Amino acid sequence: MNSLKHGFKGILKAVGVGSAYYYLKERVYLKMTAVVVQKDLSALSPLEPALDRAGVEILRISTSGVDFQPVNASARVRYRSQERRDKALFYLRKGYRGVALVKDGEICGDIWYWGHWDSHAHAVHPDLGWLAISCGCEDAYGFDLYICPDDRGKDWSRLLQSAALRQMKDDGFKRALGYYVLDNLPALWVHRTLKWSEVQRVEVARFFFLRQSRVKPSNLASAPPKGQQSPTTTTG
């Protein structure tokens, strides 16, 4: 139901800015190469100097720490973007964990991750199946990094992702996993400058709700062992 709600909101937003054609085209047919990456969490650089320079702070997202309700006296911060606030509530209900970048009491960016931490997280993150990622008990899967449009171009993506890596480590994880779309140059750059290493490339094609993914042949050697995950998956 929530997915439908978000999808409908997306269409309305796209119509509002005159890009409905591109929005619908992407929904109908999509072809891309996803690059699955990993990072060892044992050696991370200190974050504080970069935070001081940027004048921002980092916050673990929770229902008590963020003003999700109309009246919440204990909350220190609130979301700047209503759409992002709704998404955060959706992710929290799923049992995902989030890290926010806060400036002047407002959340201007966030990132989310999933891992085997408690009974809330019993449902495996849907990305893992179509990306053929084997996520062990010591692995966290990071996804959906967002920075408010007004705050882009300040190098905060790297800062936020670094903060998420630190949070994952504090939660006891040893390795972070994630992916970026090969054509997305900003995402590629953030991952490469933070020294993520490539695990495998996955070709993804989607027609309406039918998605097919295939680990690229040259990278099959690094794919998960047979039996754990199929290198070709189809989801409807």
Place this chain on the structure above:
Amino acid sequence: MPTSGSRKEQVRQFIIEVLAKGRGALAPTIADSDNLIEEGIVDSLGITRLVDYLEITYSIKIPDEDILPENFESIIALEQYLDRRA
């Protein structure tokens, strides 16, 4: 193709006037070895502008496997990369 020296100055000017503008970091002068990534000049948006600029100005195609920090971290690194592509 411009000479190596003039190309280096062209790239420097682009970085100062487009990427570093308004940041207050390093600009208005950027030395050959200044780290453009650590200074936040070549960030996730900066790399897009820089790759576009290099591809158009020098008529080259930069493949994704070349988009590595060691190729873009300083003016010297950029110059060496462009030399290899010449």
